[in-house]
Amino acid sequence: MASIWRYILAGLGLAALLVGIVAAVYLMLPQPAPAPDISRSKSTANGLFVASFEPERGVIRQGELQSWLLTLKTAAGAPVEGAAITVSGGMPQHDHGLPTSPQATDYLGDGRYRIDGIKFTMSGWWQLRFAISAAVGSDSVVFNIVL
Amino acid sequence: MRRLTSVACLLALAALALLGGCGEPQFNDAEKKTIASLALNTLPSLKPDTTNQYADAPAAAALGSTLFFDVGMSRDGTVSCSTCHKIDRQFQDDLPQAVGVGRTNRRTMPLAGVARNPWFFWDGRRDSLWAQALTPLENPLEQAGNRAAFAHYIEKRFGERYERIFGPLPDLSTVPANASPLGTDAEKAAWNAMSAAQQDDVNRVYANIGKAIAAFERSIEPQQTRFDRFAIDLATGAKPEGDAAFSPEEILGLKLFIGKANCVSCHNGPRFTDNAFHNTGVPPADGLPPDRGRVDAVAQVQADPFNCFGKFRDGDESACRELRFMVKDGPQIMRAYKTPSLRGAADRPPYMHAGQFATLDEVMAHYSKAPPSVEGGSEVHPLDLSERERAALVAFVKTLSD
Numbered sequence: 001m002a003s004i005w006r007y008i009l010a011g012l013g014l015a016a017l018l019v020g021i022v023a024a025v026y027l028m029l030p031q032p033a034p035a036p037d038i039s040r041s042k043s044t045a046n047g048l049f050v051a052s053f054e055p056e057r058g059v060i061r062q063g064e065l066q067s068w069l070l071t072l073k074t075a076a077g078a079p080v081e082g083a084a085i086t087v088s089g090g091m092p093q094h095d096h097g098l099p100t101s102p103q104a105t106d107y108l109g110d111g112r113y114r115i116d117g118i119k120f121t122m123s124g125w126w127q128l129r130f131a132i133s134a135a136v137g138s139d140s141v142v143f144n145i146v147l
Numbered sequence: 148m149r150r151l152t153s154v155a156c157l158l159a160l161a162a163l164a165l166l167g168g169c170g171e172p173q174f175n176d177a178e179k180k181t182i183a184s185l186a187l188n189t190l191p192s193l194k195p196d197t198t199n200q201y202a203d204a205p206a207a208a209a210l211g212s213t214l215f216f217d218v219g220m221s222r223d224g225t226v227s228c229s230t231c232h233k234i235d236r237q238f239q240d241d242l243p244q245a246v247g248v249g250r251t252n253r254r255t256m257p258l259a260g261v262a263r264n265p266w267f268f269w270d271g272r273r274d275s276l277w278a279q280a281l282t283p284l285e286n287p288l289e290q291a292g293n294r295a296a297f298a299h300y301i302e303k304r305f306g307e308r309y310e311r312i313f314g315p316l317p318d319l320s321t322v323p324a325n326a327s328p329l330g331t332d333a334e335k336a337a338w339n340a341m342s343a344a345q346q347d348d349v350n351r352v353y354a355n356i357g358k359a360i361a362a363f364e365r366s367i368e369p370q371q372t373r374f375d376r377f378a379i380d381l382a383t384g385a386k387p388e389g390d391a392a393f394s395p396e397e398i399l400g401l402k403l404f405i406g407k408a409n410c411v412s413c414h415n416g417p418r419f420t421d422n423a424f425h426n427t428g429v430p431p432a433d434g435l436p437p438d439r440g441r442v443d444a445v446a447q448v449q450a451d452p453f454n455c456f457g458k459f460r461d462g463d464e465s466a467c468r469e470l471r472f473m474v475k476d477g478p479q480i481m482r483a484y485k486t487p488s489l490r491g492a493a494d495r496p497p498y499m500h501a502g503q504f505a506t507l508d509e510v511m512a513h514y515s516k517a518p519p520s521v522e523g524g525s526e527v528h529p530l531d532l533s534e535r536e537r538a539a540l541v542a543f544v545k546t547l548s549d
Binding site: 062063065094095096097098099100101102103116117119121122123124 | 181412413415416421422423424425468469471472473474475477479524526
């Protein structure tokens with residue numbers, strides 16, 4: 001009968017070894033850096049507008065020219081019409097700007113502006129900055145996109 | 148006692164198996180996803196080129212192939228596209244700078260997958276494959292011809308083939324033998340003396356020459372390599388067999404490529420290029436005129452009458468978004484050059500836009516050290532790779548050639 005206890009002891013030993021190895025591997029994994037705010041809807045810097053930014057076709061495809069929609073509302077929720085929008089941005093960790101010059105090309109009504117010519121050529125952390133000028137005043141907003 | 152021994156043996160075996168498992172080449176899920184994104188089987192099918200209605204016409208590709216190899220397509224009858232784009236050398240010439248009628252200041256680019264580029268030449272000074280094909284024809288250092296002479300040559304040698312594809316040739320009987328807006332003073336004078344209608348006729352024939360050559364070049368595509376076989380096996384969970392199995396050094400090189408060395412930031416996707424322009428601090432080549440890369444190309448592509456906005460484009464302007472949304476200024480385009488594909492790169496030294504580096508070892512040493520750019524700012528940062536790591540990266544790049 002004693003031999004059964006030996007098997008159980010051996011099993012326990014093996015289990016302990018496994019747990020130890022798994023724990024060691026887990027501890028050695030690199031810790032992810034704190035992620036930037038990637039919300040797609042936010043108040044502009046001075047709170048003048050609420051801006052939302054979404055890919056027009058719903059998905060982001062790396063390496064392709066895409067159009068996105070920037071939707072602008074006042075804090076009270078009214079659509080912002082006739083806004084002049086300029087776009088800039090880049091990759092903060094790579095010291096380079098955008099590979100293209102996106103522009104606000106169309107006003108689609110209900111506060112929605114088409115931002116065309118956006119291309120993300122590599123994975124990583126991208127920033128898009130919008131300078132917005134409308135009847136109520138000027139403000140800006142930055143969106144983070146992580147691929 | 149015998150049982151105790153057998154249990155101890157079992158335990159030892161289990162531990163060995165576990166440790167052995169840890170020693171095997173392993174990639175985490177993120178790495179596996181990146182590796183899969185580089186494999187050739189993810190290359191989408193070639194999109195139609197709406198700016199060239201003949202892009203997928205077999206007769207146009209056949210004529211383009213004839214023209215590509217025809218030394219008659221040059222001023223002195225000695226240079227063709229294939230003089231520098233050699234068919235048995237990945238359509239490049241192994242020289243630091245291409246030599247046509249004269250010596251140029253840029254390295255010949257290989258052509259595998261060229262039809263997938265949004266921009267052409269190292270600096271992107273042309274925006275379509277057919278507009279690119281026209282440029283060496285009139286460059287005095289390359290084919291050194293002029294468009295009026297090319298139109299006459301096409302009529303004389305290939306008139307029937309041309310007309311079957313593009314329709315009737317214009318009346319060229321009063322067009323001067325030699326004339327071009329880009330040629331010698333005499334050629335420019337002859338061009339300026341032509342009527343606008345005649346200039347338009349010649350430009351139309353000239354554009355069609357480019358469209359035929361482009362139709363041929365669309366068939367030149369990258370081939371599967373050892374890396375692709377390895378990547379497919381990794382993705383499907385099969386054990387790589389034969390030449391698809393990577394050595395420990397190649398595994399380390401791949402891990403560095405997609406990890407610590409950041410190569411994959413720009414050399415991404417199944418062609419190992421982001422199709423964009425970067426200043427990576429590559430030094431100028433000795434004895435060449437100043438070269439500012441993308442900065443000067445922006446004005447050139449905007450001024451090109453054969454660009455996407457020009458009247459020789461087929462289809463509508465929706466095909467011109469790359470040109471419309473290109474970066475036109477700013478410090479980032481100073482000495483920025485296109486990210487080249489790495490497929491087949493190990494077999495075609497020297498490297499960089501003017502063949503500055505003779506070997507892949509020199510390329511890795513450059514990126515490891517990351518010296519500042521002579522003009523503009525380099526985007527790359529020192530990596531301080533060990534000799535072993537640099538050798539591993541070279542070993543990995545070689546798997547894209549086998």
